Amino acid sequence: MSNELFRTCPESGLQFHRPAERLMKAHAVVAVVILLLGGIAALLVTLTRWPAVHLLPADRFYQLLTGHGVNMLIFWMISFEIAILYFCSSTLLRCRLATPKIAWLGFALMLLGIIINNAAVANGDASVMMTSYVPMPANPNFYLGLILFAVGALIGCFIFLATLVVAKDEKTYEGSIPLVTFGALTACIIAVFTIASGAIVLVPTWLWSLGLVNNIDAAMYRVVWWALGHSSQQINVAAHVAVWYAIAAIVFGARPLSEKVSRVAFFLYIAFLQLASAHHLLVDPGLSAEWKIFNTSYAMYLAVLASMVHGLTVPGSIEVAQRAKGYTKGLFQWLRKAPWGNPIFSGMFISLVGFGFLGGISGVVMGTEQINIIIHNTIYVPGHFHATVVIGSTLAFMSLTYFLIPTLFRKQVAFPAIARLQPYFFGLGMSVFALAMMGAGTLGVERRHWDMAFTNAALGFDYPASAYTLMGIMGMAGVVSILGGAMYILVTVVSVFFGKPVESESSFGIATTTLKRAEPVVVPDGGHAAAGKWGFAAPGTFLLAIFFLLIFVLYYAVNWKYLASVWPMS
Amino acid sequence: MSAIQPPAEIVWWKQPLDKVEGTWISIALVWSLIMFFMMPFWHIYGKQNLSSEAYKTTPQAFLAKTEAMVQQYTVRTVNTEKGPIPVVKPPPGSDVYLAGRLWQWYPLLEFEKGQTYRLHISSLDWQHGFSLQPVNINTQILPGYEMVLTVTPDTDGEQTIICNEFCGIGHHLMLGKIYVTDGASMEVGQ
Numbered sequence: 001m002s003n004e005l006f007r008t009c010p011e012s013g014l015q016f017h018r019p020a021e022r023l024m025k026a027h028a029v030v031a032v033v034i035l036l037l038g039g040i041a042a043l044l045v046t047l048t049r050w051p052a053v054h055l056l057p058a059d060r061f062y063q064l065l066t067g068h069g070v071n072m073l074i075f076w077m078i079s080f081e082i083a084i085l086y087f088c089s090s091t092l093l094r095c096r097l098a099t100p101k102i103a104w105l106g107f108a109l110m111l112l113g114i115i116i117n118n119a120a121v122a123n124g125d126a127s128v129m130m131t132s133y134v135p136m137p138a139n140p141n142f143y144l145g146l147i148l149f150a151v152g153a154l155i156g157c158f159i160f161l162a163t164l165v166v167a168k169d170e171k172t173y174e175g176s177i178p179l180v181t182f183g184a185l186t187a188c189i190i191a192v193f194t195i196a197s198g199a200i201v202l203v204p205t206w207l208w209s210l211g212l213v214n215n216i217d218a219a220m221y222r223v224v225w226w227a228l229g230h231s232s233q234q235i236n237v238a239a240h241v242a243v244w245y246a247i248a249a250i251v252f253g254a255r256p257l258s259e260k261v262s263r264v265a266f267f268l269y270i271a272f273l274q275l276a277s278a279h280h281l282l283v284d285p286g287l288s289a290e291w292k293i294f295n296t297s298y299a300m301y302l303a304v305l306a307s308m309v310h311g312l313t314v315p316g317s318i319e320v321a322q323r324a325k326g327y328t329k330g331l332f333q334w335l336r337k338a339p340w341g342n343p344i345f346s347g348m349f350i351s352l353v354g355f356g357f358l359g360g361i362s363g364v365v366m367g368t369e370q371i372n373i374i375i376h377n378t379i380y381v382p383g384h385f386h387a388t389v390v391i392g393s394t395l396a397f398m399s400l401t402y403f404l405i406p407t408l409f410r411k412q413v414a415f416p417a418i419a420r421l422q423p424y425f426f427g428l429g430m431s432v433f434a435l436a437m438m439g440a441g442t443l444g445v446e447r448r449h450w451d452m453a454f455t456n457a458a459l460g461f462d463y464p465a466s467a468y469t470l471m472g473i474m475g476m477a478g479v480v481s482i483l484g485g486a487m488y489i490l491v492t493v494v495s496v497f498f499g500k501p502v503e504s505e506s507s508f509g510i511a512t513t514t515l516k517r518a519e520p521v522v523v524p525d526g527g528h529a530a531a532g533k534w535g536f537a538a539p540g541t542f543l544l545a546i547f548f549l550l551i552f553v554l555y556y557a558v559n560w561k562y563l564a565s566v567w568p569m570s
Numbered sequence: 571m572s573a574i575q576p577p578a579e580i581v582w583w584k585q586p587l588d589k590v591e592g593t594w595i596s597i598a599l600v601w602s603l604i605m606f607f608m609m610p611f612w613h614i615y616g617k618q619n620l621s622s623e624a625y626k627t628t629p630q631a632f633l634a635k636t637e638a639m640v641q642q643y644t645v646r647t648v649n650t651e652k653g654p655i656p657v658v659k660p661p662p663g664s665d666v667y668l669a670g671r672l673w674q675w676y677p678l679l680e681f682e683k684g685q686t687y688r689l690h691i692s693s694l695d696w697q698h699g700f701s702l703q704p705v706n707i708n709t710q711i712l713p714g715y716e717m718v719l720t721v722t723p724d725t726d727g728e729q730t731i732i733c734n735e736f737c738g739i740g741h742h743l744m745l746g747k748i749y750v751t752d753g754a755s756m757e758v759g760q
Contacts, residue, residue: 092574133696133735136696175576176582218697218715250574253572256573258588259585260583260585261591262573284710285710285711300603301605301606302602304605305598305599313591316590368609369612370609377734444706447734448741457743458651459655459730538588542594545594549601552601563618564618567724568722569620569720
């Protein structure tokens with residue numbers, strides 16, 4: 001290993017392999033550009049679904065909604081995640097990245113795929129939504145773009161895996177890989193499954209769109225497509241949970257409460273998270289109740305259990321670290337004294353709370369076999385996944401960016417005042433947005449629908465006034481969160497391209513961490529619990545977790561009650 | 571010794587669990603099992619369950635069955651700006667056919683409150699979504715598959731079927747109706 005190939009970040013002690021660093025930068029920059037495109041579409045789509053504004057004509061609305069979905073859910077997420085994979089392997093393991101040239105090939109394929117897919121959507125004959133359900137036809141390039149992107153991403157996954165092998169072989173670390181890298185490995189394994197499913201469904205669909213295959217069965221398409229569509233969101237979950245742990249470590253020097261519990265929880269993701277593709281098929285014709293119950297519950301809610309574990313252990317590890325620093329008063333001093341002005345932390349914490357309370361609970365409730373009857377394809381569904389993917393993943397990635405700007409890009413964060421406020425605009429705006437959507441969905445407002453007033457339809461239907469109010473709130477909150485997104489892009493782009501180089505001052509008080517071999521855990525007299533209460537190391541977190549569970553139980557019960565009021569059917 | 575570094579202890583899997591984790595995992599596991607068993611429980615004691623009864627079909631075959639029912643049981647028509655649409659009142663307990671097509675639910679249906687119907691739904695072209703409002707029942711409708719929903723309307727009045735799967739440029743115009751009468755036939759709707 002030549003030393004010139006590496007540089008050590010003086011602030012964080014992280015060691016960057018220069019070829020890997022360039023790749024991470026390239027992937028992150030492409031991701032942010034995509035976020036900008038998707039964000040512009042988001043604004044126009046939101047302003048159309050806000051009934052008082054109703055901005056776009058129908059064809060433009062469906063076209064931009066397609067572009068918004070594909071760019072955000074697939075291109076933004078996965079592009080950023082490839083950067084995370086390279087960071088978690090090469091940087092965290094202080095190892096050279098395996099075969100950087102092939103990694104660039106993967107990057108080129110991903111970029112090409114993004115361009116081809118977006119060109120097809122822009123052309124106007126691929127307004128088929130992200131799901132592109134057959135037999136509604138799209139311009140063949142729509143599928144081709146996705147396929148090329150997927151192949152590129154798959155190369156990225158294998159580069160990650162190969163780098164783990166190189167690190168092990170060259171003994172760049174001792175013992176086991178760090179927990180965050182383990183989380184990234186989880187994301188990578190899920191990604192390989194996801195991309196393989198995508199190939200199985202999209203390659204024949206592409207051939208069908210070219211006229212080379214006669215027929216694609218609609219039910220088969222849905223089963224396999226959702227192994228791509230839902231699983232790709234599970235990559236995000238695994239990746240953003242890894243980012244939460246990373247940020248807890250970066251900002252607080254927190255270590256996992258127990259490696260065993262956190263790693264087993266990640267393993268439960270690998271084993272069970274994929275079954276959730278069934279969430280989308282709960283009211284499809286012809287699938288048996290047994291199949292639905294087993295799959296929609298991830299066997300027996302074992303992946304939900306895993307998320308509930310991470311939901312405790314991430315803030316729990318922060319609490320323990322804060323208590324060790326002396327913030328031991330009462331149950332919540334550790335939280336009150338957390339650095340709420342540091343967007344790396346505030347964004348991560350809003351991400352965690354929003355993902356759990358809004359995204360997690362709504363997801364489990366609507367993924368319950370029978371309850372899905374009252375929710376399927378209403379605007380409740382995008383309400384749910386904006387809470388998981390936008391508050392959960394996107395906000396976590398944004399928070400990480402504020403750490404990467406000084407460490408990876410070696411630039412000072414521009415407009416720190418804006419950066420401080422950004423997670424609040426984005427996270428809280430998106431929370432209200434998601435809640436309003438869930439409320440409107442409960443009143444039966446549909447997703448992917450241009451006109452809830454049904455003007456010019458042969459028959460009519462009037463939604464209650466409350467549904468219009470909720471859609472108006474959704475519109476306003478959507479604009480606030482898009483403003484938060486614009487703040488992120490402003491800070492990021494100005495910092496990276498026009499920012500002042502970092503000297504020695506750290507941005508946002510990143511705790512100096514060195515990647516030297518960690519000291520063995522010193523368990524104080526009386527165990528970890530000594531600094532806590534009731535024999536718990538993290539009593540405040542435990543209380544928050546119980547509060548979460550109460551809301552969960554209550555909301556779950558309310559939905560069964562609501563279901564019981566609809567027409568009996570069997 | 572943080573989450574971004576290798577574990578402090580080589581044999582990390584022997585590190586004892588903290589009480590807070592053990593307690594939470596137990597509680598969360600119990601809750602997970604409750605949620606799991608709630609679904610089979612509802613199949614036994616609940617009244618809202620989708621059947622898995624479904625058949626492979628073709629648009630032609632399904633349309634033929636629908637038209638036969640329209641011929642036999644049409645009781646009136648509803649006049650709209652886009653032409654008249656038949657309203658079909660099939661006998662209670664019978665097989666009822668509802669076709670989704672670009673961009674219409676065909677035909678309109680009239681049910682009696684408290685009676686049970688075997689409602690067959692399929693698509694004649696692309697995927698559609700059957701969303702009955704305001705009662706709020708939603709299912710996915712696929713071409714080539716005929717789903718059978720055995721429903722018992724227990725509220726009277728007018729229900730609207732809204733398409734809630736995106737099906738092209740006229741998606742937001744695709745509506746249908748189920749009129750539910752209380753006992754003897756009475757005039758509902760237009």
